[in-house]
Structure formats: structure tokens, C-alpha cells
Amino acid sequence: MNKAITDGVQLMPPVFDTGLDVWSSGNGTPGSDTYQGAVNAALVPADQDFGGCLELQKTNGVQKLRYMGETPLLPGCYLQIKARIKAIAGNLPSVRIAGWAGGAGGNHVNGLTEVGTTVTLESYGKIVEVTAIVGPGARGGVDLPWGTQALYGHFGLDLTGPNGGIVRIDDLQIEDVTGVFLRDMINVVDVRDFGAVGDGATDCSAAFEATDQAAEGRKILVPAGVYSLSNSVSLKSPVEFEGTVTMPSNKVFILAKSFDLPSYIAAFGDEELAFTKAFQALLNNSDHESLDMCGRKVTVTRPIDMQAAVPNKITYATRRVIRNGQFTATGAAVWDTQSVTARATYSASDPRKLTNVANIANIAVGSLVEGNGVGREIYVRSKNIGAAEIVLNAPLYDAEGTQNFTFTDFKYMLDFSGFGSLSQFAMSDIEFQCNKLCSGIRLAPSGLTFQLRDCFISRPKDRGVTSIGTGCQGILIDRCQFLSSEESLDVPDRTTVAINVNANDPKLRNNRATRFKHFALLGGANSVVLGNHFFQGDDVTAGVRTAGLIIANNFTNATITGNYIDNCTVEWTNERDPTPDFNNGFSFSAMSITDNIMLCGDVAPWFSFIVLKPHGTGHFLNGVTISGNKFRSVNGTIDRVERVDTSFADLDFSRSKHVTFEANTFHSIREQAFNPLRVRHSESTNASNWIIGVNGELPFGGQIRGVDSIVALGKISNASSDANFSRPYALTQQGGNKDKIKLVWNEPVRGDIVVTVRMDL
Known part of the structure; x- marks a missing residue:
């Protein structure tokens, strides 16, 4: 490239044949002496090597030759000054390219290197070429780095060494060589410069690695083409892809400075493949803890086997996160169950x-x-x-x-089940658009603290998040939405489940789930279910409802607090007990259901919000707290908020202990439940034995096992209308259902009392 052509800038000095009045024996500045008429300079019209040239005898210690024209120095532009010279007679001098740096106002710019490398002429008639490059930057190969203050130069050469020698000099050449430095100047290193061939067949692994080493932080350019990488490649520099790469599935491609999904999509040209390769890099790279999808959507055409994407990893236990994107399922038969x-x-x-x-x-x-x-x-x-x-x-x-x-x-969009164990893995701010084609996520068989936060699992065909083992140990699901594919179906026709957990310590917090058959089945212990809204109604008059939350472990240590439980049931069962009849242990124990909103509408009257379903005989309540809940039925009244499903067995209420059922509110509930329960009784005729029932107001239809207090409301009168100041004793568990007490007085009496009874001890 020559600025004389590209920008209309004149760089080349005139040939010597046009006259020596523009060639100075000084610095080339205005007013300096020229070689016009000088006794030691002459034009040679027809040299055998040079054609027209200048013949010059060295008479000064430094014999200068400078073009008096101002050769402009443009920002970012590098010029090469070139001279060809040969000795003719006399002493053999040395020669070098030289110049004078001119700044604003024609002033000299001091402190710059103004001479190039000196070359000694060693024989007569031998042509020697001397060059120097001048430009703004101190780059490799630049002889005269003049910065930005030098606006122009007077260029030529110097003869040094002994005087008396005669030389002939060919016409001076000044050319734009910016292209030599273009790669450095635009901060890009091209993989083709290091042997990469974008033919889709030639192994470019070594070329990519060499490019990265040479880049030293500059951007790597992968031009158009397909570049085959037969080995794992790790690039520490940022990369720009115009072409794509291809590599075996077991080889890792790490983009350390461009580690995000859009970069991998640019690299591989296919969204699904790019995601799997990025995930592979995530688990093989210590420099990044997360893969940012940068809001990109990945169209998923088949189940993604997450372990197959990382064939060198069977287990993984270092915190890693995938965040900020969307997966959308498409296709047909590949998703068939x-x-x-x-x-x-x-x-x-x-x-x-x-x-x-x-x-x-x-x-x-x-x-x-x-x-x-x-x-x-x-x-x-x-x-x-x-x-x-x-x-x-x-x-x-x-x-x-x-x-x-x-x-x-079932077929899952992301399937982690190929891992033996996967721990401390999280997915954040991701939407899984299942489109009724597939399920969402299948967890590894084992592992700790898988986390799903701020995600949408939309319209899964069968399941949202499935655990097939203990990969759900300590699972954290926070602020997610589970949107059912069965919203239009009546409750009995639904089959989908949003979440299942088998291991201990799950945390389900502030999630929302719509019209699944079940929101969550929790098969472990120590569960925290906090602040969720799950609803499962339909438009059927007096319709049935299914369990929203299933606790499938009798000793559960579960806390269910602050949820909005809408048209569904909390079901507590021991259906995972291989010997379901009670023989030892704590039975149905350690449950806290507190401060929830529980709403139903247009349901069958036998619907209840809390259902216990024992799968064997002999079970009892042992440490249960149900308090502070707001129970309400609209468009109809229900019988009670709690009940025992006796499809397999009933509870043994003679063993109930530590049961609290209080401070709840009831609206449109026919039989309200309390424990302890205050009962007001009026005996209008004199009797020694008063039989007092609870009208089904003990929780789950429990028995009266204790009496906390007996308080007379006014005078207790005997047959003579005299006051009776004696205290009766109480006999509990009276009647066929053992839900009555007998108060025994020392004589027949009548009056009003309040009795506080309990179903537990």
C-alpha cells in the first residue's frame, strides 16, 4: 500500500535526474545548502546498475543527503526509507538511513533517534541496500520511533567513516509499510498466520495454540472456514469467529476470555452442540464458576445427555452455575415416552x-x-x-x-442421570420451554445441593424436576415457576408432577406451580416448604382435588409455613415404608404446618386440606403442630379441613401425643378442629354422671385422652337448689368413638361448665 495512491499523499522523493536543488547537504530544512552545482556531486545518466543516479564524493565527517521536501507522517502510518549504494573509488565509507524530525511550526523535535543502522561498504561495485522504518510506535522492526509530535521528516542518508571515497546512489525510495504492522495495530492475530487451514479436515489444534501464545492478550481471529481440532484446545485470549470449529466429543475447547454461550455458538455454529461443548468446558475449567447464556435461546431437538457431553467426568462436586437463557424443545418422535x-x-x-x-x-x-x-x-x-x-x-x-x-x-430436556454423582450444581434465571414435548430436568443418582433458582419450567409433558436417587440431597428450589401442560384438563385426568425428592433436607421456597396433578412429593426428612403458591383446581362443580404436597415419610421433621395452598391437599403418608405396620419408631411425627393460606372453591364437601394416609396399622400422631392457618372454602361448604384417609388403615388415636391444633381461622368449614379444645356444656337436669361430647371438633376425629380444666359458669346446683362446691372427676375415652368424657359428681347436680380437653398426652 502506498499513501500516494490510497490517500493522495506524496511520499516518494523526486528522482535525482530532475535536479539536485531539492537535495540538501544539511538537514533538508529550508535555507540549507543543496547539491546543485556542488563540486563533489554529479548526475550520472546511465549507470549500468542504477540507470540515472547520483555520484557523490565524501568530503565531510558526516556527509548528509536529505530530501528537502516534507514527507508527512500520518497517525498509525509506518514508512520505509530505502537506498541502494555502491562504492566506486577511494576510501570505503559506511552508510545509514537518516532523517530530521519536524514538528509543529517547522520546529525540530528533539530527543528522537534520527539515524538507522550503519552498514560498511566492503568492496567496489557491490550494491548494498540500506533501509530504516519510521513511524509513531516503538514496535519491533521500527528503527526510528518518532511518536506523534513529529509531523513530517526530511529523509535521506549519511555517509560516515573516512573521507575521499566516491559512491553512486540510486534514487531514494519511501514506501508505506503499515501493512506489516496492521495485525499489531488492530489488536488481532489471525490463526491462518500460524498454519490453520479452514478446510474442515486439516488438524489446526497446534496452530490455534500457537496463535494464542503469540497473541499475548490480543484478539484471535478465526476467519471464514471450518477448522478441525483433533485435540483439546485452550485459548487464553479473546476470540472472534467468522468461521467455525469442529472437534471430537471427548476433546475440550476452552475459551477462557470469551467464556459465554454466544461465543461457543459462534465457534460451533450449532446451538445444541455449542451448549454441550460450553458445559464440557465449564466442568473442565478452573477459571470460571459459571456459564452465562447471555439471554440466548437454545433450540433443543433431542434429550441432552449432560454426562455424555463431559465423557471424562463421572462425578463432579465443585460449584458450577448455568445462568441467564432459555431452552426450547422442538421435534416429535425423539421425545416419545x-x-x-x-x-x-x-x-x-x-x-x-x-x-x-x-x-x-x-x-x-x-x-x-x-x-x-x-x-x-x-x-x-x-x-x-x-x-x-x-x-x-x-x-x-x-x-x-x-x-x-x-x-x-420419560424424556428430559436436560438429563444428568448419567453422572454417578453431581454436587453443588446450580441453574439460575433459565426458562425451560418444554412445549408439552418433554420433561424438564432429571437429576443425577446421587449428589448434594443441586440448586434451581429464578427459573421457569413451562409445560412439561410429564415431569418438571425428577430425582431418581439421592441427587436431590439438600436440593434448593427457590423463586421458580412451574407451569403445567394440563391446565385445561379436569383434576382426575392430570398425570404431571412438578417435583419429586427422595433424600433429606430439601428447601422449596417462594415457588409458584399451576394445575399439576401434584406440586411436589417429598420422600426424605427435614424438609422446608416456605412461601410457595401451588394451585390445582378446575371448573368442575363439586370437583375432586389431588394432593399438592405429598410428604411420603411418617417421621418427617417437615416445616410447611407461609404457603398459599390453593385447591389441593397436603397429604402425609408412609407409602415408602416396606413394612408399613407400626412396630417401632416415632410413627407420624415431627410435622409443623403453620401460617399458610388454604383456599378451595367449588369442591366436593368431603374435601380436606390436610389428609393423613397411613399404609399400615398401629400408627399414631407424635409431635404435630397445625396452627395459624387460614382455612377457607368458597362456592360451598366443606365438612372439615383435616381427615384421615382410611383406604389402607386408620390411626391409633389412643397413642396420640404432643398434638397442637390451634389459632387457625375457619370460613365455610362445617366442623372446626382444635386441640386443646374448649367445650361448653349445659346440664339442665340433675345428674351425677355428665356425658360430654366434642361433636367431631378434635383433629382427625381423635379420642379424648386428657382433661386440662373444668370451669363452672355460674352456680352448680343440687336437687335442693343449693350450691355444690365439690369437684367432679373425669373419665376419658368414653363412647363408641372414645370422643366423650364422663364427669362424675358426688351428688346429682345441674349447671353450665367449660371443659378443656385434649386428644393427646
Whole structure:
């Protein structure tokens, strides 16, 4: 490139043949002496090597030759001054390119290097070429770095060394060589300069690594083309992709300075592939704790096997986060649910295993298990084809013996089940658009503290978040929305479940779920369910309702507080107990249901907000607090807010202890429940034995096991209308349902009293 052509700037000095009056023997500044008429300078019209040239005899210690024209120095522009010279006679001098730096107002810019490298002429007739580059920056190869104050220069050469020698000098050349420095100037390093070939076949791994080393923080350019990388590549410099890369699935591509999903999409040209490669890099890179999707949408055309994306990792336990994006499912047959029916044997002595499983090779790990005596959300955690055995995520309550089981493999958008263990993994601010085609997330079989926060799982076909083992230990689900694909269906026709948890310590906080069959099944202990809104109604008059929250563990240590429980039930069951009859332990224990809003509308009168469902005999309440809740029914009255589902067994109310049911409010509830319960009784005729009932107001239809107080409301009169100041004694658990007390007086009396009774001790 020559500025004389590109910008209309004259760089080249005139040839010597046009006259020596513009060639100075000084600095080239106005008024300096020229070689016009000088005795030591002459024009040679036809030199055999140079054609027209200048013949010059050295007569001064530094014999200067300067073009008197002002050669402009433009910002960002680098010029090369070139001279060809040969000795003719006399002493052999040395030669160098030289110049004079001119600034504003024609003033000299001091302090600059104004001479190039000196070259000694060693023989007569031998042509020597001397060059120097002048420009604003002190870059490699720049001989005269003049900065930005020098606006022009008077360029030429110097002869140094002994006097008396005669030389011939070809016409001086000044050219724009900015292109040599263009890569440095625009802060870009091109992978092609290091051997990369974008033909889709040549291995460019080494070329990419070499480019990164040379870049030293500058941007790497991957031009148009397809660049094959046969090995793992890690680039520490920022990268701009015009072309794409391709590499084996087991090789890692790390973009340390461009670590976000848009960069990987630019690199691989395919959203799904880019996401899996970025996830692979996330788990193989210590420089980043999170993958930012930067708001990008990834169209998912098939289930993404997250472990297959990272084939060198079976377990992972370092905090990692994927955030800020959207996954959208598309396609058809690839999402179809697969079901297998197979005969297998179950024994409560080995409660998490099926043995002698027929057709086991066709049963997928992670499949839902259904059959007689099988509880809800039972999954295949692992299988041993050789032994024909399946390990389950939880025991079965009544499946002893051999039967046919159905194994249903739902398809999940993101499937982590291939990991043996995955801990401390989080997903934040992501929408999973399942579009009724697929389920959302399947967790690893084991692991700790998986976290889902500020996410949407929209319209899953079958499940929102599924745990097939203990990968849900300590799971944190916060401020998420679960939007059902079954909103238009009546409650009995729904099959979807938003969340299931098998292990201990889950935290479900401030989530919202709409019209699933169940919001969550929690099979572990120490659960915290706080501030959620889940609703499951329909438009059917006097319609039925399903459980919104299922606690599938009798000793639960659960806290259910501050939720909005709308047209659904909190169901407490022991359906994962392989020997459901009570024989030892704490039974239905350690439950706190407090300060919730519980609303139903247009439901069957037998609907209740809190349902206990024992799967074996002998169970009892042991440490239960239900208080501060707001119970309300609209468009109809319900019988009571709590009940026992006796489909399998009833509770043993003779063993109830530490039950608190108080400070609740009831609207359109026919029978309100309290414990302790204050009962007002009026005996209008004289009697020694007063029978006092509670009219079903003890929780769950419990028995009277204690009397806290007996207070007379006015005079207790005997047959003579005299006051009776004696105290009666109380006999509890009277009547067929043991929900009455008998007060025994020392004589027949009448009057009004308030009795405080309890169903527990």
C-alpha cells in the first residue's frame, strides 16, 4: 500500500535526474545548502546498475543527503526509507538511513533517534541496500520511533567513516509499510498466520495454540472456514469467529476470555452442540464458576445427555452455575415416552431392589416404576443386567412377591442421570420451554445441593424436576415457576408432577406451580416448604382435588409455613415404608404446618386440606403442630379441613401425643378442629354422671385422652337448689368413638361448665 495512491499523499522523493536543488547537504530544512552545482556531486545518466543516479564524493565527517521536501507522517502510518549504494573509488565509507524530525511550526523535535543502522561498504561495485522504518510506535522492526509530535521528516542518508571515497546512489525510495504492522495495530492475530487451514479436515489444534501464545492478550481471529481440532484446545485470549470449529466429543475447547454461550455458538455454529461443548468446558475449567447464556435461546431437538457431553467426568462436586437463557424443545418422535412391561420379584427384606427382572436390557435407568403396592414417584436408580436386578430410589409398601411392573422412561430436556454423582450444581434465571414435548430436568443418582433458582419450567409433558436417587440431597428450589401442560384438563385426568425428592433436607421456597396433578412429593426428612403458591383446581362443580404436597415419610421433621395452598391437599403418608405396620419408631411425627393460606372453591364437601394416609396399622400422631392457618372454602361448604384417609388403615388415636391444633381461622368449614379444645356444656337436669361430647371438633376425629380444666359458669346446683362446691372427676375415652368424657359428681347436680380437653398426652 502506498499513501500516494490510497490517500493522495506524496511520499516518494523526486528522482535525482530532475535536479539536485531539492537535495540538501544539511538537514533538508529550508535555507540549507543543496547539491546543485556542488563540486563533489554529479548526475550520472546511465549507470549500468542504477540507470540515472547520483555520484557523490565524501568530503565531510558526516556527509548528509536529505530530501528537502516534507514527507508527512500520518497517525498509525509506518514508512520505509530505502537506498541502494555502491562504492566506486577511494576510501570505503559506511552508510545509514537518516532523517530530521519536524514538528509543529517547522520546529525540530528533539530527543528522537534520527539515524538507522550503519552498514560498511566492503568492496567496489557491490550494491548494498540500506533501509530504516519510521513511524509513531516503538514496535519491533521500527528503527526510528518518532511518536506523534513529529509531523513530517526530511529523509535521506549519511555517509560516515573516512573521507575521499566516491559512491553512486540510486534514487531514494519511501514506501508505506503499515501493512506489516496492521495485525499489531488492530489488536488481532489471525490463526491462518500460524498454519490453520479452514478446510474442515486439516488438524489446526497446534496452530490455534500457537496463535494464542503469540497473541499475548490480543484478539484471535478465526476467519471464514471450518477448522478441525483433533485435540483439546485452550485459548487464553479473546476470540472472534467468522468461521467455525469442529472437534471430537471427548476433546475440550476452552475459551477462557470469551467464556459465554454466544461465543461457543459462534465457534460451533450449532446451538445444541455449542451448549454441550460450553458445559464440557465449564466442568473442565478452573477459571470460571459459571456459564452465562447471555439471554440466548437454545433450540433443543433431542434429550441432552449432560454426562455424555463431559465423557471424562463421572462425578463432579465443585460449584458450577448455568445462568441467564432459555431452552426450547422442538421435534416429535425423539421425545416419545418409552414403556416396558416386565415381570420381577420384590422382597421387603431387600426393600430397594427388584430381582429376576425379565427384559431388563430394555428397561432404562431413570424409568418410573408402577405396579401393585408401588408408591408414587418410584424410579429405577440403577440396573445390573447380568444379575437381572434393579435398584429403586425408594422402597415399595406392598409389592411382596412376583408381578408385572411397568417401567416408563420419560424424556428430559436436560438429563444428568448419567453422572454417578453431581454436587453443588446450580441453574439460575433459565426458562425451560418444554412445549408439552418433554420433561424438564432429571437429576443425577446421587449428589448434594443441586440448586434451581429464578427459573421457569413451562409445560412439561410429564415431569418438571425428577430425582431418581439421592441427587436431590439438600436440593434448593427457590423463586421458580412451574407451569403445567394440563391446565385445561379436569383434576382426575392430570398425570404431571412438578417435583419429586427422595433424600433429606430439601428447601422449596417462594415457588409458584399451576394445575399439576401434584406440586411436589417429598420422600426424605427435614424438609422446608416456605412461601410457595401451588394451585390445582378446575371448573368442575363439586370437583375432586389431588394432593399438592405429598410428604411420603411418617417421621418427617417437615416445616410447611407461609404457603398459599390453593385447591389441593397436603397429604402425609408412609407409602415408602416396606413394612408399613407400626412396630417401632416415632410413627407420624415431627410435622409443623403453620401460617399458610388454604383456599378451595367449588369442591366436593368431603374435601380436606390436610389428609393423613397411613399404609399400615398401629400408627399414631407424635409431635404435630397445625396452627395459624387460614382455612377457607368458597362456592360451598366443606365438612372439615383435616381427615384421615382410611383406604389402607386408620390411626391409633389412643397413642396420640404432643398434638397442637390451634389459632387457625375457619370460613365455610362445617366442623372446626382444635386441640386443646374448649367445650361448653349445659346440664339442665340433675345428674351425677355428665356425658360430654366434642361433636367431631378434635383433629382427625381423635379420642379424648386428657382433661386440662373444668370451669363452672355460674352456680352448680343440687336437687335442693343449693350450691355444690365439690369437684367432679373425669373419665376419658368414653363412647363408641372414645370422643366423650364422663364427669362424675358426688351428688346429682345441674349447671353450665367449660371443659378443656385434649386428644393427646
